[in-house]
Amino acid sequence: MNTLKHFGLLLMMAFLAGNFAYSQDKKDNEETKEGYKFTEDIRLKTTPVKNQYRSGTCWSYSTMSFLESELLNSGKGEYDLSEAFIIWNAYSEKATKYVRFHGHLNFGGGGAFHDVTQIIKNKGIVPEQVYSGLVISEEHFVHGEMDEVLQNYVDAVVANKNRKLTPVWHDGFDRVLNTYLGSYPEQFTWNGKDYTPKSFADELGLNMDDYVEVSSYTHHPFYTKFILEVPDNWEFGDVYNVPLDEMMEIIDQSLEKGHTIAWGADVSEKGFSWKNGIAIVPDVEKPDLTGTEKEKWESLTKKERAKMIYSFEEPVAEKEITQEMRQKAFDNYTTTDDHGMEIVGIAHDQKGTKFYIVKNSWGTEGHKYNGFFYASEAFVRYKTMDLMVNKNVIPKNIRKKLGI
Numbered sequence: 001m002n003t004l005k006h007f008g009l010l011l012m013m014a015f016l017a018g019n020f021a022y023s024q025d026k027k028d029n030e031e032t033k034e035g036y037k038f039t040e041d042i043r044l045k046t047t048p049v050k051n052q053y054r055s056g057t058c059w060s061y062s063t064m065s066f067l068e069s070e071l072l073n074s075g076k077g078e079y080d081l082s083e084a085f086i087i088w089n090a091y092s093e094k095a096t097k098y099v100r101f102h103g104h105l106n107f108g109g110g111g112a113f114h115d116v117t118q119i120i121k122n123k124g125i126v127p128e129q130v131y132s133g134l135v136i137s138e139e140h141f142v143h144g145e146m147d148e149v150l151q152n153y154v155d156a157v158v159a160n161k162n163r164k165l166t167p168v169w170h171d172g173f174d175r176v177l178n179t180y181l182g183s184y185p186e187q188f189t190w191n192g193k194d195y196t197p198k199s200f201a202d203e204l205g206l207n208m209d210d211y212v213e214v215s216s217y218t219h220h221p222f223y224t225k226f227i228l229e230v231p232d233n234w235e236f237g238d239v240y241n242v243p244l245d246e247m248m249e250i251i252d253q254s255l256e257k258g259h260t261i262a263w264g265a266d267v268s269e270k271g272f273s274w275k276n277g278i279a280i281v282p283d284v285e286k287p288d289l290t291g292t293e294k295e296k297w298e299s300l301t302k303k304e305r306a307k308m309i310y311s312f313e314e315p316v317a318e319k320e321i322t323q324e325m326r327q328k329a330f331d332n333y334t335t336t337d338d339h340g341m342e343i344v345g346i347a348h349d350q351k352g353t354k355f356y357i358v359k360n361s362w363g364t365e366g367h368k369y370n371g372f373f374y375a376s377e378a379f380v381r382y383k384t385m386d387l388m389v390n391k392n393v394i395p396k397n398i399r400k401k402l403g404i
Contacts, residue, residue, distance in 0.1 A: 034314070034350075035276075035312065035313055035314065036276075036278055036312065036314075036315055036349050036350075037349060037350045038347045038348070038349055038374055039347060039348055039349075040346075040347045041345070041346045041347055042255050042256065042345045042346045042357075043344060043345035043347075043357055044069065044073055044255065044258060044259075044260050044344050044345055045069065045072045045073055046065065046068070046072070046260065046342070046344050046359055047065060047068040047069065047072060047078055047079070047080065049359060049360065049361070049363065049364050049370065049371030049372070050065070050083075050361050051140050051361065051362060051363035051364075052083075052140070052141060052361045053138075053139075053140030053141050053142065053363070054140070054141060054142045054143060054144060055109055055140075055141035055142070055143040056108065056110050056143070056147075057083060057087055057109055057111070057143070058339050058340040058341070058361055059110065059111040059112055059113060059115060059116070059264075059340045060083040060086045060090070060111065060115075060116060061083055061340070061361035062113070062262050062263070062264075062340035062341050062342050062361060063086075063113045063115075063116035063117070063262050063340065063388065064081050064082075064083050064086065064116065065262075065342045065359060065361070066113075066260055066261070066262040066342050066388060067081065067116070067120075067206060068080070068081060069259075069260040069342065069344070070206060070259065070260075070390065071204060073258050073259065073260070076204065076205060079127065079204070080128040080129070081125055081126075081127060081128060082125065082126045082127060082128045082130065082131040082132065082133070083128075083133070084131050084132060084133020084134075084141075084181050084182070085119075085125060085126050085131045085133075085185070085197065086115070086116050086119050086120075086125070087109075087133065087181065088131075088177050088181050088184060089119045089123050090111050090115050090119060091150060091177055092170075092173065092174055092177060093119075093235075094107060094234050095107075095150070095153075095154050095170065095173050096170065097234060097235075098154050098158070098234075099154060099157050099158055099165070099169070102158055103154070103155060103158040105234055106231040106232060106234050107150075107151055107154060107234070108147055108151065109143055109147050110231070110232035110337075111232055111234070111235075112213075112228075112230075112232055112233050112234075112235065112237055112264075113211075113213055113237075113264065113340065113386070113388040114213060114235060114237035114388075115235055117208040117211050117388075118208070118235065118237075120201050120206075120208050121208040121209075123197055123198070124196060124197025124198035124199070124200060124201040124202075125197055125200060125201045125204070126185050126188060126190075126195075126197050127190055127200070129190070130185055130188045130190060131181075131182060131185045131188075132182070133181040133182060134182075135179075135180065135181065135182045136180070140363075143180075145180075146176075146180040146181075149180075150173070150176060150177075153172070153173055153176060154173070157169045157173075185197065188200075210390050210391055210392060211388055211389070211390060211391070212239075212240060212388070212389065212391045212394075212404065213228075213237065213238075213239040213240065213386050213387065213388050214239060214240045214241075214242060214247055214250055214386065214387055214388075214389060214394075215228060215240070215241060215242075215247070215384070215386040215387070216241065216242055216243060216244045216246075216247040216323070216326065216384075217241060217326065217327055217330060218323060218324075218327045219327065219331070220241050221241065222241050222242055222243055223240075223241065223242065223401040223402055223403075224240075224241055225238040225239065225240055225241070226238055226239065226241055227239075228385070228386055230336075230337035230385065231337070232337055233337075239386050240402050240404075242398060242401075242402070243323065244321075244322075244323045244326060244381060246395075246398050247387075248377070248380070248381060249395060250387075250393075250394050250395065250398065251343065251356070251380070251387065251389075252346070253393055253394070253395055254389050254390065254393040254394075255343070255344075255345060255346055257393045259389065259393050260342050260343060260344045260359075261342065261343040261388065262340065262341075262342055262387060262388035262389075263340070263341050263342060263343045263358065263380075263384065263387050264337060264339070264340050264341075264384070264385040264386045264387065265338065265339060265341065265375075265379075265380070265383045265384050265385055266335045266336050266337075266338045266339075266383040266385065267279070267338045267339045267383075268336065268338050269281075269335075269379070269383055270282075271379060272379075274360075274362065274367070274373065275368070276312040276368065277367065277368040277372070277373040277374060278312055278373060278374050278375075278376075279358075279373060279374070279375040279376065279379045279383075280312075280316065280318055280375075280376045280378065280379055281318045281319045281321065281376065281378040281379050281382050281383075282316050282317070282318060282319070283316070283317045283318055283319045315349050315350065315351045315353060318353070318376055318378040318379075319378060319382070320378070321378050321381040321382040325382060326381070326382060329382065329383075335382070335383055335385065337385050340361075341358050341359060341360050341361070342358065342359040343356050343357070343358055343359075343375075343380075344357050344358070344359050344372070345357035347374060349374075353376060353377070354376070354377040355374040355375060355376050356374070356375045356376075356377070357373075357374060358372060358373050358374070358375050359371065359372050360372065360373060391404050
């Protein structure tokens with residue numbers, strides 16, 4: 001045999017053997033990475049996951065889901081309540097305030113948990129079957145045009161070309177809402193009985209005064225109320241301020257007593273992975289993702305997303321979150337008011353790390369956990385903006401400090 005050919009053959013055989021060994025090692029390593037495995041400790045009953053789709057109305061979906069859970073877990077039965085009814089009323093009220101503030105107020109599809117409870121208290125509520133808000137032959141909300149039209153409408157009113165406001169501008173605004181969401185249900189029949197929105201809300205038997213919001217920041221004194229300074233708080237609703245550990249204690253006790261939590265958090269964080277159904281705070285540094293909601297995330301290119309994503313192939317060490325870290329992130333805009341969801345339970349991974357089970361409003365199609373995900377305790381400590389709970393489940397010693 002030719003010596004050169006023999007030498008070449010040996011080299012090729014060595015290369016193939018080495019490549020096979022590398023591939024086998026890589027395969028073996030991949031097989032040992034089983035990803036996150038969760039054991040659920042508490043999982044409260046909830047109504048089915050919904051899909052806010054192309055609308056910035058997570059605040060309505062999350063609070064409505066929370067109240068549906070209150071009804072379900074208190075033995076009142078399963079209800080599907082109308083998010084669109086809340087959105088209609090919120091936009092109508094927001095328009096009045098926007099014009100009174102001469103346009104110097106946030107206006108758009110966003111909102112807060114207390115918007116929902118205040119509207120139910122003052123206006124009532126209706127079932128989804130009565131008022132779905134779907135009038136343009138879409139399966140889910142598509143609010144881009146509506147949001148733009150409503151914004152331009154109130155801007156035209158504020159511009160005040162007549163030098164004084166007409167007495168009918170708000171009537172016209174409400175008619176635009178009727179066009180896009182459907183005629184406002186002043187009266188309706190449901191299950192063979194006649195209702196108004198107020199009488200239906202009364203029959204549900206929930207006391208909206210039982211629901212309070214809680215947060216934890218040091219730029220206001222603890223055990224006082226303050227107006228949370230985020231753009232979507234157009235109603236200037238206030239929250240109770242408690243130390244971080246007590247905020248977490250409130251969450252845990254609420255779940256242990258059978259009550260879910262409406263949860264406002266930052267989901268543009270680098271450790272949030274909707275695809276993997278997980279939210280963590282890895283103890284490493286990577287560039288932050290700015291923006292809010294699923295649609296903005298999906299607008300990124302594959303390459304842009306790759307820069308923002310951690311590997312979720314196995315549990316990783318997470319940062320230890322302090323009160324000071326929370327405050328710094330809020331002050332420098334690295335924690336922003338992105339998204340409203342519902343915390344429905346507690347779990348732990350295979351290493352014993354505590355997680356919270358979260359119900360989202362981005363639908364279930366193609367999702368690992370059918371519309372739910374797991375947020376680590378570190379993530380909840382770090383990225384919670386505020387939360388709404390039934391005040392009756394707050395530990396007595398904390399309620400006393402808050403004067404509730």
